[in-house]
Amino acid sequence: MATLKDIGTELGLSVATVSRALNGFPEVNARTRDRVQQAAERMGYRPNRIAQRLVTGRSGMVGMIVKIRPDMSSEMTFFEILTGLTAALAARDTDLVLAVDQADDPVVPYQRMLERGILDGFILNAPVPDDPRVAWLQARGIPFVMHGQSDAQVDYPFYGIDNRAVMADSVGLLAALGHRRIAFLNGEVRLAFAADRRAGFRAAMAAEGLAVPEAFIASDQPGESYGYARALAMLSGRLGPRPTAVICASTVIAAGVMQAARDLALAVPRDLSVMAHDDALPQLRAINFSPTLTVTRAPMREACVPLANHLIDHIDGVAAARLQTLIRAEVIVRNSTGPVPEGGHDPWH
């Protein structure tokens, strides 16, 4: 592998000049720069990242800890993030080091990764309220960015969607169609995003003057069978009055709800309106549902670009306050939502 010294020797220049030429310093003579660049090209020069990193004190590597959950939806999401993130980081000359969390203590895997001593920072995901990882990393001055933050009142970089707005938009859309009995199949409420959505749902329902029976809110790991089972229970009437509309935390859950509707011979949207939040997972596209699914939409993969940039900018010294992005999900009305059945029309009777 050619080094700066090799190029310098070849051209009768010092390594300092070669380094400057290659790094585009303005003071180097234009002809010198050209000669250096051509020689570098010809000799197949590649900078030794390790050496660069030793002197700059940066490793060019960031870490992410993934938690195994036996749930397809989180795996699809993880793949999507992995795709977007590795591309976005590579554009900033940064590598992603992964580890799998199998521990109980939330900070242990971070500590273990840090001890290996080669990380500039972390990408955190799946925040919980008062996430213990935040305090731990902040106490040690380790840069990080939080993915999925939806509360803007924090002092660290994050990227997330406004989950309260998601629920306000969803409830608003259904209420405008006349629905008053709206159910919500949420994700796991121990996660911040789901807690925020639950709060958002309650607030939006209250704002519309609508009641929220306990049976209308469920929460679990996203999965088709969860959606199916809960929808079946709610729609069978076993749990009390039946909802005329269901909001799902994800398209995976919506797939289960749709199946339950089919099994109960309910037509969507005539008998039941269904909508979901859509992370744009390629395996389960809202547009392929039958009928096509009304959603609030915020793609995961694209989100990885600002996510990666926030982290690297923060490592570069940009203040956290300037690295906080809260985006509003897009509302896309398709064919799974419609007016409430007349007079609370009950197709079972």
Next chain:
Amino acid sequence: MATLKDIGTELGLSVATVSRALNGFPEVNARTRDRVQQAAERMGYRPNRIAQRLVTGRSGMVGMIVKIRPDMSSEMTFFEILTGLTAALAARDTDLVLAVDQADDPVVPYQRMLERGILDGFILNAPVPDDPRVAWLQARGIPFVMHGQSDAQVDYPFYGIDNRAVMADSVGLLAALGHRRIAFLNGEVRLAFAADRRAGFRAAMAAEGLAVPEAFIASDQPGESYGYARALAMLSGRLGPRPTAVICASTVIAAGVMQAARDLALAVPRDLSVMAHDDALPQLRAINFSPTLTVTRAPMREACVPLANHLIDHIDGVAAARLQTLIRAEVIVRNSTGPVPEGGHDPWH
């Protein structure tokens, strides 16, 4: 962060001695070693990996390229491998850098990763026959290990299961139960493992003197719906004589076959024997099937230990010939296989 120099200054020793003490060189005085180790502990010393790597010429990082396939089974498998691999690599003080392959050319992502200049080697997976990545990496002298190799006649390190033996064992077990019409729902034959299994299936059937109608072999990305659809087609009799036993390339496929059997009111194993190869994915355990599934079994996660060690040993200079592991899957007879229906008993008539 404390350095060797800090410890040396503290103790009145040279960095060389401190380095030797910490690295367990035999020549250092026992008391000196103790003092150094205590000081290192007290001062929270962590070796700077970057500096170590600059001088040793090793980065302590290996790469893996994952290919996105919109198929749950490959995602479950990937998670399983990620879990085992990061743990096994960490035990050898090595980090895993991941990238996602979205290109057409199979070597492009490897080239791109290599250009970033910080990898000691690669873990390859999902080999195809005459895999172009092999020649490309060998031409450049880049160490790698192949996961899923099942042909031992190669000159590079690998870990894999003997796929021909898998089929010989499966066919042998069913033939011993009297089955003569055995179908095989294979994976994608463009992948080496599936090509090997197909060859193994044909050879094993021939050895038993059994015919293999074209309709009895299918091949596709593993998935429940594939298993369901193909089993339904075969068992309906539309494609000719019906099989009395089905071998599945994975438990995911077997889940689809079981569902098809249920929908056709066929009892397993009375009317149909079902078996599968089992990668021991925690999300879909053979023991949770009803009836419990007879399998050939070779866990993915455990396989990552020898896989990681082979690669690192190879980077350390161990000859490829000593780093080739071909294991035989275990045959586990459970309740989904039984004697062939009497006289080729046909439950449909």
Next chain:
DNA sequence: CTGAAAGCGCTTACAG
């Protein structure tokens, strides 16, 4: 048993 020195391949003040 320990130390002084060279070196891994870069970057970057400091001189000229």
Next chain:
DNA sequence: CTGAAAGCGCTTACAG
């Protein structure tokens, strides 16, 4: 505009 030198934090022959 270019070069000589110091330095990033280690490892490891080479002396003593």
